[in-house]
Amino acid sequence: MNFFVTCFLLISWLAGSEPISRQIGKGIHPAVATDAAGGVHVVFGRGSLIFYTASRDGETFSMPVRVDSVVGLHLGASRGPQIAATAQSVVITAIDKPGNVWAYVLNRKSGQWQPRVRITDVPDIAKEGFVSLTASPDNVYNAVWLDLRNDKHNKIVGARSTDGGHTWLPNRVLYQSPDGTVCECCQLSVVSQGKRVAVMFRNFLNGARDMYLLKSEDGGQTFGKAEKIGKGTWKLNACPMDGGGLYMTPNGTVSTVWRRENKVYTARPGQPETELGEGKNAKIVLTEKGEYVVFQQAGQLMITTPEQTQPKAMATGAYPKLTVLPNGRVLCLWEQDGTVWARPI
Template sequence: MKKLASLLLLAGVAFSSNALAGEKTVSRTEVQPATQPQLAADLNGEVWLTYGHAEAILVRRSGDGGETFGEPIKVATLPSLALGMRRGPRIAVHGDHVTITAIGDELVSFHSGDGGRTWSAAVTINDVATSAREGLHDLATAPDGRLFVTWLDLREGAMMVCGAESVDHGRTWSKNEPIYRSPDKSVCECCHPSATFDAQGNLAVMWRNSIAGSRDLWMATRAAGAREFSVARKLGQGTWKIAGCPMDGGRIVAYGHGRFGSVWQRAGEIYFTADSGSEVLLGRGKQPVAVVCDGKVFACWQDGPNLVTAQLGQGAAAKHASNAKFATALALPGGGLLVAYEQAAETNPPGIVIERW
């Protein structure tokens, strides 16, 4: 833990004796039936939840920082909606503008300019038909409201990482750009990519690569105002030789001023890397996510059937929920943390749980 603490302090992350993983749950909301939750918030603390059910894309709004949510609003029915294993809708919020992206036959966006009351028709983002059919993507929002979407793309036959940008809240999108092509035919075919802006508008994109049998996480960054991405770099010191896709893409954390960390899985173990690139083992598991909240790095992941949580640098992870998976976490602008995850119950249809800590 001393090594982890030093890495986080170098990244500008503070510590507290009160681990987020041990703080009291302020509120708990259950939504059924629902799957693959994602969260977003505006600068005023208004929170949005999106999720899928069958071929329906739905959203709910919270005006009290995620303690309660309103009735569901149906954004659209999307034939062949990709849903499950990190496939599903993504959401971005900037003022009254709310944007949803999702993949059916194509990668599409839906826009609302009136706080989610009405929604546009679908706008196709990928400019080669069916090239986004693997169904894995991510959506990031810059401080000025610009949007960046990244996805796994098959337009050249082998899987590569592509991206596109919108300056009008998803009404229109730029020409698709290749972010990364593996020198060994294809990136990992079924691990979701991630994209994150920091507070200064710097952008990071992360994906699982596939080179000579090694399936490790890689990252490329783009400075605010720049047009080109950096040369991609491998994350961590170790490598994972595996003959197949682990279907687990990890998550980026933004420290600010162009510094990014990440949390990800290798061979059934969860690692954290700070901006320096050094890796630290957090525990056993899969499907990790992480976020910087109130100056602390909070992480959660699946360990068998359980969701476990940890504040980095504050001891071992603790069990939080049973039969829980595919968590997402959101740091609220005014402080505090929201966590949403799928949870199966014996007598109820599968649903999602949203908790404020």
């Protein structure tokens, strides 16, 4: 792949020693995906610019390249470009402030990003700026976002691409709150494994801002009934701007992490939640060893692992993201003072 022969920014982990945090590039709100071959793909923003960098092994990353300049790019407070990848393609999604969701597809042979295409089939409709993206091995992509169509109330809307992100099927409303709107300012999450797809979002029902899950067994063509996550509830007449994290293993096991009041909890669907401690903006992944969670607490990134179940400070920063590498290693990315950082866990 030609884009890997560009100049490289060394990010090396010292074997047998404490992992070291390294800079990826100047920007904020990184998103990360790992393809089936173990390649790591990262997108982040800086002002109106979208940048992309990649790695074969999660250790050495290519010099970030500019994908596009988007006037009014939504960036900050959990808003930013998203990324997903298959063996055949890499796709980035981004939203502009008028409310349009755009997709970019990488030509793996040339290393060039193709001109953007619009996913939203109604213009200026995703004004909150929250979108999430996932990919299946059959080169099918599912994008979900907060959408104001029909009644000017936010709802969960999605679209599928069956050709690696080049074209997108008509948008579909996946969930609409019977109380009028879902939570207006919380990032939603979507993950997939094979034909299984799961969407997590913060709802707004009976005055409560609780997390809910939508599940599909047919690649995102249809979804079942929304299911509340956890047993407790959070009565709140405001938006916490915190959407939590979602992960699915190859066998379909779903793990979630999210905030209620000032506490972070993990939970499996249909089971009681487990409190981790005070914090926000949490992400989760699951390996054969167990769950890894990273979240913010007073300017620090706190981590729990299968070996370290009590939260421990890992680094200074915000808005962490996690991905699992093929060898079971976990890679964490985050932002700090306008710089994107990476560190293995």
